[in-house]
Amino acid sequence: EAQVTQNPRYLITVTGKKLTVTCSQNMNHEYMSWYRQDPGLGLRQIYYSMNVEVTDKGDVPEGYKVSRKEKRNFPLILESPSPNQTSLYFCASSFGTGGGNQPQHFGDGTRLSIL
């Protein structure tokens, strides 16, 4: 089954404790992206990657890192999490460069709470 898998689905942690949210897709997609969703602010893009070793900032990259060492994986790293990063996070993937003619496939989300 074609899917985007995120782990963990839920995490409660404390300020400053490094964490990684993994994202893996089995569709051989070139494009992968991370979003955060907050009440009243909608979905905002954090980082995206058009292929292995190619990453770029979205609208809200501060406080986050990503890497794309393999085509299928695109982990989101919070080096020093802070409470304002408490949010619902989604990973997505698509063919090509992620352009408007390529629909995104989304994961089920990761709910992060930073205390």
Next chain:
Amino acid sequence: LAKTTQPISMDSYEGQEVNITCSHNNIATNDYITWYQQFPSQGPRFIIQGYKTKVTNEVASLFIPADRKSSTLSLPRVSLSDTAVYYCLVRNSSASKIIFGSGTRLSIRP
């Protein structure tokens, strides 16, 4: 990236046809129009995509007038399970950055 405008919310009843219109006055020649559906605490799900005229699939139709400055997502005979937020995105085939608007919160009543 073309800016889109949608109604914040809409209400309808089971069995009705629902039309959600998205305005995108500054759409460019190479831009595509894509609609997503999102249920609470789930990732958005692709519904339909089009460039011009009409596109229909098993769940919805997308109507795009000749000037392409707006588009209408049509959901036939909605049910309670169609209650969700619907997003309209307009992007060209080479755009890598993605901006979601606020979407339309659709509520279906029995």
